[in-house]
Amino acid sequence: MPRSHSANSAATLPFPTLRTPAGPVPADAPAWNPQRGSAMPAHRYRPAHDRVAVPLTERAWPAARIERAPLWVPVDLRDGNQALAEPMDTSRKRRMFDLLVAMGFKEIEVAYPSASRTDFDFVRHLAGSGAVPDEVTVVVFTPARRELIERTFEAIEGLPRTVVHLYTPTAPTWREVVLGRSRDEVHRLVRAAATQMARLAAARPGADIRFQFSPEVFNLTEPDLVLEICNGLTELWDAAPDRPVTHNLPATVEVATPIVYADQIEYMHRHLARRDGVVLSVHPHNDRGTGVACAELAVLAGAQRVEGCLFGNGERTGNVDLVTLALNLHTQGVDPMLDFSDIGTVRRTVEDCIRLPVHPRHPYAGELVHTAFSGTHQDAISKGLAHHARRAAGLGVPECEAPWEVPYLPVDPADLGCTYEAVIRVNSQSGKGGIAHLLQVHHGLDLPQDLRPDFSRTVQRATDDSGQEATPKDLWELFRSTYLAPGEDGPLTLGPWTATEPAPGRHRVRCELSEGDAEGEEGPGCYEGSGNGPLAAFADALAAAGHPVDILAYAEHGLASGPDSAAVAYVQCRIGDATYWGAGQDTSVLTASVRAVLSAVNRASGNRGGR
Ligand SMILES: CC(=O)SCCNC(=O)CCNC(=O)[C@H](O)C(C)(C)COP(=O)(O)OP(=O)(O)OC[C@H]1O[C@@H](n2cnc3c(N)ncnc32)[C@H](O)[C@@H]1OP(=O)(O)O
Ligand SMILES: CC(C)C(=O)C(=O)O
Numbered sequence: 273m274p275r276s277h278s279a280n281s282a283a284t285l286p287f288p289t290l291r292t293p294a295g296p297v298p299a300d301a302p303a304w305n306p307q308r309g310s311a312m313p314a315h316r317y318r319p320a321h322d323r324v325a326v327p328l329t330e331r332a333w334p335a336a337r338i339e340r341a342p343l344w345v346p347v348d349l350r351d352g353n354q355a356l357a358e359p360m361d362t363s364r365k366r367r368m369f370d371l372l373v374a375m376g377f378k379e380i381e382v383a384y385p386s387a388s389r390t391d392f393d394f395v396r397h398l399a400g401s402g403a404v405p406d407e408v409t410v411v412v413f414t415p416a417r418r419e420l421i422e423r424t425f426e427a428i429e430g431l432p433r434t435v436v437h438l439y440t441p442t443a444p445t446w447r448e449v450v451l452g453r454s455r456d457e458v459h460r461l462v463r464a465a466a467t468q469m470a471r472l473a474a475a476r477p478g479a480d481i482r483f484q485f486s487p488e489v490f491n492l493t494e495p496d497l498v499l500e501i502c503n504g505l506t507e508l509w510d511a512a513p514d515r516p517v518t519h520n521l522p523a524t525v526e527v528a529t530p531i532v533y534a535d536q537i538e539y540m541h542r543h544l545a546r547r548d549g550v551v552l553s554v555h556p557h558n559d560r561g562t563g564v565a566c567a568e569l570a571v572l573a574g575a576q577r578v579e580g581c582l583f584g585n586g587e588r589t590g591n592v593d594l595v596t597l598a599l600n601l602h603t604q605g606v607d608p609m610l611d612f613s614d615i616g617t618v619r620r621t622v623e624d625c626i627r628l629p630v631h632p633r634h635p636y637a638g639e640l641v642h643t644a645f646s647g648t649h650q651d652a653i654s655k656g657l658a659h660h661a662r663r664a665a666g667l668g669v670p671e672c673e674a675p676w677e678v679p680y681l682p683v684d685p686a687d688l689g690c691t692y693e694a695v696i697r698v699n700s701q702s703g704k705g706g707i708a709h710l711l712q713v714h715h716g717l718d719l720p721q722d723l724r725p726d727f728s729r730t731v732q733r734a735t736d737d738s739g740q741e742a743t744p745k746d747l748w749e750l751f752r753s754t755y756l757a758p759g760e761d762g763p764l765t766l767g768p769w770t771a772t773e774p775a776p777g778r779h780r781v782r783c784e785l786s787e788g789d790a791e792g793e794e795g796p797g798c799y800e801g802s803g804n805g806p807l808a809a810f811a812d813a814l815a816a817a818g819h820p821v822d823i824l825a826y827a828e829h830g831l832a833s834g835p836d837s838a839a840v841a842y843v844q845c846r847i848g849d850a851t852y853w854g855a856g857q858d859t860s861v862l863t864a865s866v867r868a869v870l871s872a873v874n875r876a877s878g879n880r881g882g883r
C-alpha cells in the first residue's frame with residue numbers, strides 16, 4: 273500500500289506548465305524520501321541490458337590501472353566538423369590541423385572527403401602543402417559505398433601515410449530502419465567495401481595506406497556480429513603487428529553506464545582475432561554525459577586508441593573530450609604525451625575554428641575552473657599555496673617542480689600556462705582567508721590574523737549590499753577607507769609632532785591635536801605624553817587630550833624593499849569598552865604607527881566597527 277502523504281499542497285507555485293509529481297510514494301520508500309511518482313513517460317524507454325547482450329563474465333578491468341597514454345586520435349576535423357552549423361573552411365581546418373600537430377597528436381582524422389568539395393579540397397591541400405609532418409598519419413573517413421570509396425582514394429593521392437576508415441552501422445535498429453538490410457547483407461556490404469579498399473590500396477604500391485573499420489553503433493550491436501565482421505576484416509586486410517588494422521568500437525549514441533561499455537570492450541579485447549595485429553580503438557559520444565568515464569573504463573578494459581574532440585565538440589552532446597581525458601592522466605602522474613602548457617591558446621584557437629564557446633566550468637580549461645569564490649575553499653587554497661612555496665624551498669626545487677598537493681586545486685594552473693591571479697575571487701560567499709590572500713598578493717598587505725575577521729565583516733557588508741564581486745582594487749579601497757583614511761581625515765587630526773628619547777627607554781611625544789572640521793572649530797591644542805616607547809608616549813598624549821587609548825596589539829611590515837619603501841602599521845586599541853583596529857602607511861614606521869592609533873581613535877568616535 274502506498275503510504276499516504278498529503279498531496280501536493282503548493283497549488284500556487286509560479287510554474288503552471290510544470291506538473292509537480294503527485295503520484296504515489298513507493299511503498300518501500302524510506303521515510304526520509306518523500307519523492308512521488310511523476311507523469312514523465314519513462315515507460316517508453318528500455319534499459320540498455322534489455323537492448324544488447326553483454327556476455328562478459330569475470331571482468332578484469334576494475335583492477336587495471338592506466339599507466340600510459342593511449343594513442344589519441346582527434347576527430348575534430350571530421351566528426352566535430354560534421355556537427356557544426358557552419359563547417360570549417362580550408363583555412364579554419366588548416367589552423368585546427370596545425371594546432372593538433374603542435375600539441376603532439378600523431379594520428380589525425382582530417383575529413384570525410386566524399387562528403388563535400390570543402391572536405392575533399394582540404395585533403396588535397398594537405399597532400400600538396402607539406403603540412404603533414406613525418407611522424408603524423410592522416411585518417412580519412414568513408415561509408416561503404418563504391419563511388420564514395422573511389423572518391424576517398426582520389427583525395428589521398430600523394431599523401432605519405434594514411435588510414436582509410438570505413439564505417440557501416442551494424443546495430444539492429446540501424447540495419448532494419450536505416451539500411452533496410454539483414455545481418456548477412458550488412459556483413460556482405462562491409463566485406464565488399466573492404467575488398468574494394470584493399471584493391472585500390474594495392475594499386476598504389478609505394479603508398480603507406482592502412483585500414484580502419486568502425487561498426488557504427490557498436491554499443492547496441494550483437495557482440496557475435498561485431499566479432500564476425502571485425503575478425504573477417506582482420507583476415508581480409510591481412511593484419512600483422514607491423515601493419516595493424518584498427519577496429520574502432522564506437523558508442524555512437526551513448527545508451528548505458530560506462531560499466532556496460534567497459535564490459536563490451538573487454539569482451540572484444542579478449543575475443544578479437546590476431547589481437548597483436550589489431551589496434552583496439554574506442555569512440556565514445558557523450559549523450560548521457562559520461563563519455564569521459566566510458567573512455568577511461570574502456571582503456572582499463574583493453575582499448576589502445578581513443579578518438580574524440582578537443583573540449584568535447586561533436587554530434588549532439590559531443591564526442592568524448594580529449595582535453596579532459598589527457599589532463600585526467602596528467603593529474604594522476606601519467607604523461608599525457610600531449611602539450612597543454614598554454615591551454616588558453618588551445619581554447620581560443622578551437623573557439624575561433626568551430627565558433628562555439630568553451631564553457632567557463634569546462635574541466636581544466638574553463639575560465640572559472642581555477643577560481644574559488646567560497647570562503648573556506650579560499651582559505652584552504654591560500655594556506656595550500658603558502659605551504660607549497662615552503663615545501664619547494666625546503667626541497668630546493670622551483671615551485672613548478674615541487675609535488676602538487678594544494679587543496680581544491682586538482683592541477684597547478686601554472687602547468688597549463690595559467691597564472692594564480694584568478695585563483696581566488698571575492699564575493700559575499702567569501703571569507704577572511706581569501707580576502708587576506710588577495711590583499712597580500714595584489715597590494716602587499718599582510719593583515720594580522722586578528723584583523724582579518726574584522727575586515728572580512730566590512731567586505732561582507734559591501735558585497736551583500738552590492739551583490740557583486742569585490743576585485744582586489746575594491747578590497748584595497750575598502751581597506752583604505754576603513755582603516756587608513758580615519759587616521760588622516762579626523763575628526764581628531766594630528767598637527768606637527770615630535771618624538772624624542774630623553775633617556776634610554778624613556779620616550780616623549782609632543783604633538784598638536786585639533787578636533788572638529790577643517791576650519792578647526794575647536795582650535796589645535798598642544799599635548800605631551802611619555803612612556804616606555806614612542807607609541808606609548810603618543811597614547812599618553814592622547815589621554816591628556818581627553819582620548820584615553822589602550823594599545824592591545826601592534827604589527828607592522830614594509831610594503832617593498834629599499835630605503836624609500838612604505839611601511840604599514842596595524843594597531844588594535846581598547847577605547848571605552850570596545851576595541852577598534854586602525855592602520856597607517858608611511859615611509860616612517862613610527863609615523864605609520866601613530867596614524868594607525870589615530871585611526872582607531874577616530875573610528876571609535878565615529879563608532880565605526882568597534883567590537
Ligand atoms: C556516426 C557518424 O558520425 S557517421 C558519419 C556521418 N557523417 C555524415 O553524414 C557527414 C557527411 N555526409 C554527407 O555529406 C552525405 O551523407 C553523403 C555525401 C556521404 C551521402 O549523401 P547522400 O548520397 O545524399 O545520402 P544520405 O546523406 O541521405 O545518406 C543516406 C544513405 O546512405 C546509406 N548509408 C548510411 N551510412 C552508410 C554506410 N556507412 N555505408 C553505406 N551506406 C550508408 C543509407 O542507408 C542511405 O541509403 P539509401 O539512400 O539507399 O536509403
Ligand atoms: C566512428 C564513426 C562511425 C562515428 O563517428 C560514430 O560512430 O560515432
Ligand SMILES: [Mg+2]
Nearest residue numbers: 351522524555
Ligand atoms: Mg562519432
